[in-house]
Amino acid sequence: MNRRELLKMITVATGTALVGGNSLFAFSASDECDRGFSAEDIQRLDELAETILPRTDTPGAKDAEVGAFMSVFVSACYTPEERGLFQQGLAQLDARSRAAHDRDFLSLDDAQRRDLVVELDREARAQVEASGEPHYFTLMKQLTLFGFFTSEVGATEVLRYEAVPGRYDGCMPYEEGEPAWAT
Amino acid sequence: MANNHYDAIVVGSGISGGWAAKELTEKGLKVLLLERGRNIEHVKDYHNADKEAWDYPHRDHATQEMQEKFPVLKRDYALNESTLGLWADEQAHPYVEEKRFDWFRGYHVGGRSLMWGRQSYRLSPTDFEANQREGIAVDWPIRYEDLAPWYDYVERFAGIAGTREGLDILPDGQFLPPIELNCVEKDVARRIERAFDGQRRLIHSRVANITQPKPEQNRVDCQYRNKCWLGCPYGAYFSTQSATLPAAMKTGNLTLRPFSIVSQVLYDKDRKRARGVEVIDAENHQTYEYTADVVFLNASAFNSTWILMNSATDVWEGGLGSSSGELGHNVMDHHFRCGASGDVEGYLDKYYFGRRPAGFYIPRFRNVGDERRDYVRGFGYQGAASRLGWDREIAELNIGAELKQALSQPGGWTIGMTGFGEMLPYHENRIALDHGVRDKWGLPVLAISVELKQNERDMRTDMVQDAVDLLEAAGVRNVKGEEEDYAPGMGIHEMGTARMGRDPATSVLNGYNQVWDAPNVFVTDGACMTSSSCVNPSLTYMALTARAVDHAVEELKRGDLS
Numbered sequence A: 001m002n003r004r005e006l007l008k009m010i011t012v013a014t015g016t017a018l019v020g021g022n023s024l025f026a027f028s029a030s031d032e033c034d035r036g037f038s039a040e041d042i043q044r045l046d047e048l049a050e051t052i053l054p055r056t057d058t059p060g061a062k063d064a065e066v067g068a069f070m071s072v073f074v075s076a077c078y079t080p081e082e083r084g085l086f087q088q089g090l091a092q093l094d095a096r097s098r099a100a101h102d103r104d105f106l107s108l109d110d111a112q113r114r115d116l117v118v119e120l121d122r123e124a125r126a127q128v129e130a131s132g133e134p135h136y137f138t139l140m141k142q143l144t145l146f147g148f149f150t151s152e153v154g155a156t157e158v159l160r161y162e163a164v165p166g167r168y169d170g171c172m173p174y175e176e177g178e179p180a181w182a183t
Numbered sequence B: 001m002a003n004n005h006y007d008a009i010v011v012g013s014g015i016s017g018g019w020a021a022k023e024l025t026e027k028g029l030k031v032l033l034l035e036r037g038r039n040i041e042h043v044k045d046y047h048n049a050d051k052e053a054w055d056y057p058h059r060d061h062a063t064q065e066m067q068e069k070f071p072v073l074k075r076d077y078a079l080n081e082s083t084l085g086l087w088a089d090e091q092a093h094p095y096v097e098e099k100r101f102d103w104f105r106g107y108h109v110g111g112r113s114l115m116w117g118r119q120s121y122r123l124s125p126t127d128f129e130a131n132q133r134e135g136i137a138v139d140w141p142i143r144y145e146d147l148a149p150w151y152d153y154v155e156r157f158a159g160i161a162g163t164r165e166g167l168d169i170l171p172d173g174q175f176l177p178p179i180e181l182n183c184v185e186k187d188v189a190r191r192i193e194r195a196f197d198g199q200r201r202l203i204h205s206r207v208a209n210i211t212q213p214k215p216e217q218n219r220v221d222c223q224y225r226n227k228c229w230l231g232c233p234y235g236a237y238f239s240t241q242s243a244t245l246p247a248a249m250k251t252g253n254l255t256l257r258p259f260s261i262v263s264q265v266l267y268d269k270d271r272k273r274a275r276g277v278e279v280i281d282a283e284n285h286q287t288y289e290y291t292a293d294v295v296f297l298n299a300s301a302f303n304s305t306w307i308l309m310n311s312a313t314d315v316w317e318g319g320l321g322s323s324s325g326e327l328g329h330n331v332m333d334h335h336f337r338c339g340a341s342g343d344v345e346g347y348l349d350k351y352y353f354g355r356r357p358a359g360f361y362i363p364r365f366r367n368v369g370d371e372r373r374d375y376v377r378g379f380g381y382q383g384a385a386s387r388l389g390w391d392r393e394i395a396e397l398n399i400g401a402e403l404k405q406a407l408s409q410p411g412g413w414t415i416g417m418t419g420f421g422e423m424l425p426y427h428e429n430r431i432a433l434d435h436g437v438r439d440k441w442g443l444p445v446l447a448i449s450v451e452l453k454q455n456e457r458d459m460r461t462d463m464v465q466d467a468v469d470l471l472e473a474a475g476v477r478n479v480k481g482e483e484e485d486y487a488p489g490m491g492i493h494e495m496g497t498a499r500m501g502r503d504p505a506t507s508v509l510n511g512y513n514q515v516w517d518a519p520n521v522f523v524t525d526g527a528c529m530t531s532s533s534c535v536n537p538s539l540t541y542m543a544l545t546a547r548a549v550d551h552a553v554e555e556l557k558r559g560d561l562s
Helices: A039-052 A066-077 A082-103 A110-131 A138-150 A152-158 B015-026 B064-069 B125-134 B144-158 B181-194 B240-250 B300-311 B403-407 B454-473 B538-558
Strands: A169-173 B003-012 B031-034 B254-257 B262-268 B273-281 B289-296 B335-344 B349-355 B360-362 B378-386 B415-420 B430-438 B446-450 B477-483 B518-523
Touching: A039 A066, A039 A082, A039 A110, A039 A138, A066 A082, A066 A138, A066 B064, A082 A110, A082 A138, A082 B349, A082 B360, A110 A138, A169 B181, A169 B518, B003 B015, B003 B273, B015 B240, B015 B289, B015 B538, B031 B125, B125 B144, B125 B360, B144 B240, B144 B538, B181 B360, B181 B378, B254 B300, B254 B349, B262 B289, B262 B300, B262 B518, B273 B518, B289 B538, B300 B335, B300 B446, B335 B403, B335 B454, B349 B378, B349 B454, B378 B454, B415 B454, B454 B477, B518 B538
Parallel strands: B003 B031, B003 B289, B031 B254, B289 B518
Antiparallel strands: A169 B349, B262 B273, B273 B289, B335 B415, B335 B477, B360 B378, B378 B415, B430 B446
């Protein structure tokens, strides 16, 4: 990344800049109590991430251990307010699952889980559009995409990666379907 | 102390200090190169040079803990896991922001030559004449012709990739083959040239990355990894470590002393000469004296001036060079983060291979020739075109296999650019010693008060609008002009504070970078700049340094400096 190349806003496919690191988001006050992440939380995040980026003929989010990455990133890079929103969201995954199907998020079948996540995605987009404030699902989706495509699995097996290109070609032929460069 | 005398002392090992050490040692002088920070050995100490995002626990993002430790650095891109340790520790090295000033410092051997942006342009004849013509500040004591042969000299050694364009506003140099524009940039270049009748041009950026090997320097040509700021194991970009330090070492005349904080130039008031420097060892806090016939201050614009302010205070209360009333004044940076971006249609059957450490450059076109805007001077743009990646928004897809499939492929082309504008030298934009605040070694720190004024603000309006016009004229779609938050210092091009001039009453340095009040003290880093131009300044520091060393050695031979 060359800081001066582009006036580029990392939207991470969610309509807002990546939260964490140096983001300057104004959050309305939320639960600041940091509960940390349990093994089950990471499982929940893995299943959520896998629903967003499933394994196909190429690896998916679980192959890239996106759940564990999210827990590390949120613990270290988020502000307490951001962390609070994220963890509230984790609790909400179960609450929403129970309300709809009378079972917790991890016990949903694939179709139920997909329906819920599609619904959350719709809600999150609507909220970002209306208020500019990220929904907890915005954070989860961002970190799923970020965690996946910057992982070794995502970058080298789903995208293309060349450690030492050795030359530059500014006009290489491209055929639709070929993967993008990871970096 | 066994032998504390050298022919020459160089303070600071960044871009200009490295050059001073190389030139002085190659001319046969025994040189002591002092560096306030730790050593970083070429290749061996580039610990992150082969890492990728997945090798960092937070994928190269700043943690909350890092943000707390680096409250200044976190204001921009520079705070991340891969370059952590290359930026000065803000707790050990505080400064006072009377007005917000983002001071990004590199306190180690090589200084910011390791992390620099490598864009390398010559100042133009116009740049050297503008102050006099417009009655601003003071006249440069030199003209383009004085520096041109030295630009030639440093370009040949450093290795600058670029193209000869025959432009008065951006003189050509001694270039290696350019780093190619991609096909979209080439097309946009053609369209801009047509739309503006050749008066505005999009050209290859000129960068200190070698496109042909330099075996005599043990440097391999660029491998297109675009990881320069982590240190390059190929030595493909110019840095102290890759280029000037090994050359100086090879002479057998160089002594490098890291962890050496120079607290003052020792001034002999009878001879009106410096006799050496006082050093505080950063590790053991002991004080040492080193003597020399000539002293080069290359500690970076603000720190070279800090040393002067802390020197000879028994003669001049404001320090060595303060008799002019200008020491510490006329701070400049390049103001930037104004530009535009948009989408380019088509070219979906084209992509690129390799990661360039470069892009395109649009040389200054405002206030050139007879044009008179409501501000003076001008700006240039740096930018690039590329295809969108996985972080793009795809409105019609939400989650699942289709989303993954779509994001795994490149998106459409975008192009963006940001202007870098000239900032005028204002006397009231200044740094000063604050004796009430001390660093880890008990030394007074700098208080900084710098702001943009009307000329820069007016220019910024053009910097956004002209970027929009250029892209729209080239047929780019959805063009969005943007002015982002800029604070002085963010350009990391601190200049001024010990300017060159023709008169000791109004300038700190003469036409060969010698302190008027102590001609065996030379300042050849950004401090010496009389005006800032709009082009990246490092190449000019290199040329000024080589020229000043040549002069110093001539004067030493004649006995003029003793």
